[in-house]
Amino acid sequence: MNQWRFEVSNRSGFADVHGRSVLEDIQACGIRSVQEVITAKVYLIEAEFDRDFAQRVGAELLSDPVCQDFFIGRSAVPAGPMPATLIEVHLKSGVMDPAAETVLSALQEMGAGKVDHVRTARKYVLLGNISEKDRLAIVRRVLANDCLEEVIYGTEAEPSRPRTHSYELKIIHLPIRELDSEGLMRLSKERDLYLNLKEMQTIQDYFRRVGREPTDVELETLAQTWSEHCVHKTFRSSVEMDLDGKTIHFQNLLKETVFKATKDLNKDWCVSVFSDNAGVIEFDEQTAVCFKAETHNRPSALDPYGGAGTGIGGVIRDTMGTGLGARPIASTGVFCLGLPDTRSEEVPKGVLHPRKVLKSAVAGMRDYGNRMGTPTVNGxxxxxxxxxxxxxxxxxxxxxxxxxxxxxxxxxxxLVLVVGGRTGRDGIHGATFSSGEITHKHEDIFSHAVQIGNAITEKKMLDALLQARDLGLYEAITDCGAGGLSSAVGEMGANLGAVVDLEKAPLKYSGLSYTEIWISEAQERMVIAVKPENLDAIMKIFSEEDVEAAVIGRFTDDKKLTLQYEGRQVGQLDMDFLHEGLCKYDRKARWKTPVSVEPVMAAKTNYTEDLLAILSSYNVASKEWVIRQCDHEAQGTSVIKPLVGVANDGPGDAAVIRPLFCSDRGLAISCGMNPCYGDLDPYRMALSGIDEAIRNLICVGARFDRIALLDNFCWGDCTRPETFGALVRAAQACYDGAMGFGAPFISGKDSLNNEFVCEDGRRISIPSTLLISALGIVEDINRCVTMDLKQAGNLLFIAGLTRNEMGGSHYYQIHGQKGGTVPDVNLETAAETARRISEAIAEGLVRSCHDCSEGGLAVALAEMAFSGGLGAEADLRGLPTTDDCIQADRQIFSESNSRYLIEVEPDKYERFAKKMLNLPFGQIGRVIGEKRLIIRNGRQQAVIDADLETLKQAWQRPLK
Amino acid sequence: MGKAKAIVLRAAGINCEQETRHALELAGADVRLVHIRRIIENPSFLEDCQLFVLPGGFSYGDDVSAGKVLAGQMTRHLQDALTKFIADGKLVLGIGNGFQVLVKTGFLPGMKEADKPSVTLTDNDSGKYENRWVYLQPATDRCVFLEPHRRIYLPTAHGEGKVVTRDKATLDKLRQEGYVALLYVDAEGKEGPFPINPNGSVGSIAGLTDSTGRVLGLMPHPERFVRQTQHPHWTRLVKSELVAEGLSIFSRAVQYIEDHF
Structure with missing residues (x-):
């Protein structure tokens, strides 16, 4: 066997854009000593081929003949006056290396003979006088992630190739029946089971009953199936809630809030809700549409690139595993991050800088989503x-x-088949890890929970499975997500029973124990149930599409989950115990509604500077930098893109796609979220999120009566009654909001314990965060509207009442004010306003429509104006307000919900006004040709006066 | 003759095949999606059609570099079949990743006298993938897919779309001998820096054709603008004046086939 090393770099005269980008990142860290960065790709190939063939490999496969050079071996430090530092970043063993897999199969196709192993690495040559301290900082903050990468310097030896061992069966029993409480908890901790005492005791009782000790795989199966991540035990627990001194009881929080609304609304267009991998609603007579949103927080904290990539890959598999398999047609992505301008010394140990997280997470979502060919349309x-x-x-x-x-x-x-990627050690304990808090040490301990995905494996699997689905060749499908085969087979066979032969699962490398095979969370795998008579036909499709599949077991009728390895039983659990045995929890929750007083702020004559500051705040500023990197037009379905307006850079309210080539029916997709409100009033925060998501759908022309919602709760440690109390309040709002709008929740997910324990013991919890995603039906996409102003001379209206409720507003934030009242939602008016605007748009009465959200009326008007390249003149005398909302700053920056700005052609005025009869609405101005935004108060003084270019620049600058 | 027949290539990681098929069907073609492995097993697939389309996506993950591995596969197995296909007067279209493959196989620009590859596509100057709309100006009269002089507006979506040449002489030759099919320009037709030229291509090259004019490769995606409501600001425009400009590329190909076969 020969060891070949290839280095590939750009020929001089052809820009090294990666090197330049690394240099920018280094400079962004405040390090000035590096003058230039030269990058190279490194391929390490162990194969039988000789030097002549190696030359061919370098020339034909690994390098570009026009703009690149390749070098066999290790190239020396480049000569020159500047000192050079060589750094090479290799993947740790077991980390997925998609490029290596591609090279391996390409080599085989080239006729390379026996190839044992391919690895890739990245080489960096840093030019400049770099101190040891800077070098370490560069490696840690820019070049490598020690969770999954290994770094070598200068001429150090390359990390040796992972040596795999063969595995010999050794069944491991973990005696549990005689343990005391302390022993049970020690066992839970030592094996990273994340099971608490009550759960360990339940398991102990079970094994006492069946009269034997458990094996390791049985405990692992229970730990995964019972993890917070998989069963949402907090959300399903019974709750005693103290709300402002009054006690409220819930038997099952989920069933009595979020899910209850869906049941009470009982919409006949809901096909399958809260029961499958995604919620399903009717699209048209032949077609249904499903929607699911997931979080991937813990993996993304450790490795944002891999975490976000496998996040999108995982949720696409949820869709593929819904019903008998849906075809993914659009993705969404939402990030919550630390402030990008955080000073490095303020970043706690074990934590990545927010700028790095932002850049890497966006890249991860981009690289996976774009490769899947699924447009990312909203976020x-x-x-x-x-x-x-x-x-x-x-x-x-x-x-x-x-x-x-x-x-x-x-x-x-x-038969039980596993399809797609192979099983490896990656992602072991992902489900249990996701259920606990993170500490500064997690990056060492849980590096195996981090994974890199391979989108092409998933895309191939998708192509093959859709063919098999349409031919009716399988009877059930689900994805291997958290918990791996354990969850997938365990759930699919819950009412039947299953026998699984673990050695039959295709492995990435030898040496995996039966338990590792069973609980691995390796990506890109699905489990299907196939009738024996269809096996040959389905295997033929997989083979034609170059997709791996293997029969690993069959479904039985004994209601037992039986695990075997080479014919020997290694575990057996009763399905009933596995799925129903988890003890119920009683939890305490407490919420005290804070007394809110609006801070008094002196009136000013002009608020243009305030408006510019709000436009430049990170939460309001343009996200174009993120949006452009994610392909939002793949599949050719786009109708309303995330960026709209005359220069294709305005902030669209919701995306619209036309998913079928043969129909003008569309889907509108939006989201709503406002973590700034959560500290003050989680109930109103949740209502505001629902109102915002629905407003966004309405603004583009979705039907009011066909809106479905998803919830994603991300909370701190809910064993604290106050934290849990905030969650209960938000869940109550989900019920009220869904009922008020007639918009059922169809799927949801929660991620709790989002807390971090610093080295000094300090505990940091995230703000209570609820993401509402919304999906609406658009009857005729030709009626859709966008938010950019269209024509000088048109009239501007506002619907909805503006109130003096500025708690959590951006106006307060830029002035460092806290407190105040979080905007409320009058559900009756909100629903009626939304319904009428939806009708007005469907009737063609509206030229543009935009919702008022962060930053209020002033920001919304500014956005409409600069997106349309047309000015606006507004007069606050036309603004419907409450009596206490008099001061101009309240009127223009209040974030009151349920408000829409609408542009109407003068000749449509009467029909539109009639449509809005008896609702709070008023004419507040008109569109003008001059590129200025002018807002005048009751005394006709301009409280805002700015040219559009200034406004737009303020909005675009922060995240460019 | 009957309908124009087109094959749209499938391979691991190609992901624009469905909308490309749809565009061709709108243009009046009879379309089959065929996996690369089937064509390698049986190159006579190509004999039955007059238009071979390599759609966009990330063939083999674009690992190593964009289109590289698929290009190697095609060179090894389909070089002769495709050479004959073109010599028979038939049409080849490569979009995005398909363009990258056509360049890396040498079918584009396909300059006969070149003894070694002299054109390729590499990383965008911006260093990242971007989805954005661009104006395109035809730069040759001989490409059958394009209406000479008619400026069109199409979306791009790629990370490695920068055309580079081995040297200045190659670029001059491309321009002088009509290999440059499309240029990135602004709304008025003038070349310019980013974002008018979204990736930094030398000479603002967005697409190339060969000496026959029957092979076209371009980075922008015409299959994403085959109906009015795909235009990024269609809600601002008068519908009676709005033409789905991507469709014309497919329609002209179909028309050419109907006229010549």
Missing amino acids: AVYFDDRYMTNPLVFCGNIGLIPRDKCFKHPQTGH
Whole structure:
């Protein structure tokens, strides 16, 4: 076997854009000693081929003949006056290396003979007088992530290739029946089970009953199935809530709030809710649409690139695993991060700098989502100091599915197949890890929970599975997400029973124990149930599409989950105990509604500077930098893009796609979230999120009566009654909001314990965060509208009442004010306003429509104006307000909910006004040709007066 | 003859095949999606069609570099079949990743006298993938897919779309001999820096054709603008004046086939 090392770098005269980008990142860290960065790709290949063939490999496969050079071996330090530092970044063993897999199969196709192993690495040559301290900082903050990468310097030897061992069966028993409480907890901790005492005792009782000690795989299976991540035990617990001294009881919080609204609304267009991997609603007579949003917070904290990538990959598999498999048609992405301008010394140990997290998470979502060919159509980015230690990454996916394929039918006798990627050690303990808090040490301990995905493996699997689905070749499908095969097979066979032969799962490398195979969370795998008579036909499709699949077991009728390795039983659990055995919890919650007083702020004659400051605040500023990197037009379905307006750079309210080539029916997708409100009033925060998500849908022309919602709760440690109390309040608002708008929740997810324990013991919790994602039906996409002003001379209206409720507002934030009342929602008026505007748009009465949210009326008007390249003149005398909302700053910066700005052509005025009869609405101005925004108060003084270019620059500058 | 027949290539990581098929069908073609492995097994697939389309996506993950691995596969297995296909007067279209493949196989620009590859595509100057709309100006009269002089507006979505040449002489030759099919320009037709030229391509090159004019490769995605409501600000425009300009590329190809076969 020969060891070949190839280095590939750009020929001189061809820009090294990666080197330049690394240099910018280094400079952004405040390090000035590096003058230039030269990068190279490194390929390490162990193969039988000779030097002549190696030359061919370098020339034909690994390098570009026009702009690159390749070098076999290790190139020397470049000669020159400047000192050079060589740094090479290798993946740790077991980390997915998609490029190596591609090179391996390309080599085989080239006729390279026996190839044992391929690895890739990145080489950096830093030119300049670099101190030891700077070098370390560069490696740590820019070049490598020690969770999954290994760094070598100068001429140090390359890390040796991972040596795999063969595995010999050794069944491990973990005696539990005789343990006392302390022993049980020690066992839970030592094995990273994250099971508490009550749960360990339940398991102990079970094994006492069956009269034997458990094996390791049995405990692991229970730990995964019972993890917070998989069963949401907090959300399903019974709760005693103390709300301002009054006690409220819930038997099952979820069933009595979020889910209850869905039940009470009982919409006949809901096909499958809260039961499958995603919620499913009717799209048209033949087609249904499903939607799911997931968080991938813990993996993204450790490795934002891999975490966000596998987040999107995972939620796409949720769609693929809904019913008999939906076709993914659009994705969404939301990030909550620390402030990008945080000083390095303020970043706690064990935490990545927010700027790095932002850049890497966006790149991860981009690289996976774009490769899947699924457009990323909607999203948001929020910043708060407290997200620095626990960044949040939400990934959503929407799929289309034929109406007759919305349900699974696994039966006794069906074969269990695992399809797609191979099983490795990656992602072991992801589900349990996701259920605990993070500490500064987690990056060492849990590096195995971090994974890199391979989107092409998933795309190939998708292509093959859709063919098999349409031919009716399988009876059930689900994804291997958290908990791996354990969750997938365990859930699919819950009412039947299953026998699994673990040695039959295709492995990435040898040496995995039966337990590792069972609980691995390796990406890109699905489990399907196949009738024996269809096996040959389905395997033929997989082989034609170059997708790996293996029969690993069958469904039985004994209601037992039986695990075998080479014919020997290594575990057996009763399905009933596995799925129903988890003890119920009683939890205490407490919430005291704070007494709110609006801070008094002196009136000013002009607020233009305030408006510019709000436009430049990170949460309001343009996210174009993120949006452009994610392909939002793939599949050719785009109708309303995330960026709209005359220069394609305005902030669209919601995305609209036209998912079928043969129909003008569309889907509108939006989100709503406002963590700034959560500290003050989680109930109103949740209502505001629902109102905002729905407003966004309405603004583009969605039907009011076909809106479905998703919830994603991200909270701190809910064993604290106050933290849990905030969650209960938000859940109550979900019920009220869904009922008020007639918009059911169809799926949801929670991620709790988002807390970080610093080295000094300090505990940082995220702000209570609720993401509401919304999906609406658009009857005719040709009627859609966007938020950019269209024509000088048109009239501007506002619908909805402006109130003096500025708690959590951006206006207060720029002035360092805290407190105040969080905007409320009058559900009756809110729903009626939304319904009428939806109708007005459908009737063609509206030229543009934009919701008032962060920053209030002034920001919304500014956005409409600079997006349309047209000015606006507004007069606050036309603004419907409450009596206490008199001062101009209140009127223009209040973030009151349920408000819409609407542009109407003069000849449509009467019809529009009639439509809005008896609702709070008023004409506040008109569109003008001059590129200025002018807002005048009751005395006709200009409280805002700015040219559009200044406003737009303020909005675009921060995240450019 | 009957309908124009097109094959749209499938391969691991190609992901624009469905909308490309749809665009071709709108243009009046009869379309089949065929996996690269089937064509390698049986190159006679190509004999039955007059238009071979390599759609966009990330073939083999664009690992190593964009389109590289698929290009190697095509060179090894389909060089002769495709050479004959073109010599028979048939049409080849590469979009995005398909363009990268056509360049890396040498079918584009396909300059006969060149003894070694002299054109390639590499990382955008911005260093990142971007989705944005651009104006394109045809720079040659011989490409059958393009209406000479008619400026069109299309979306780009790529990370490695920068055309570079081995040397200045190659660039001059491309320009002088009509290999440059499309240029990135502004709304008035003038070349310019980013974002008018979204990736930093030398000579603002957005697309190339070969000496026959029957092979076209371009980074922008015409299949993403085949109906009015795909235009990024269609809500501002008068519908009666709005033409889905991507469709014309497919329609002209179909028309050419109907006229010549």
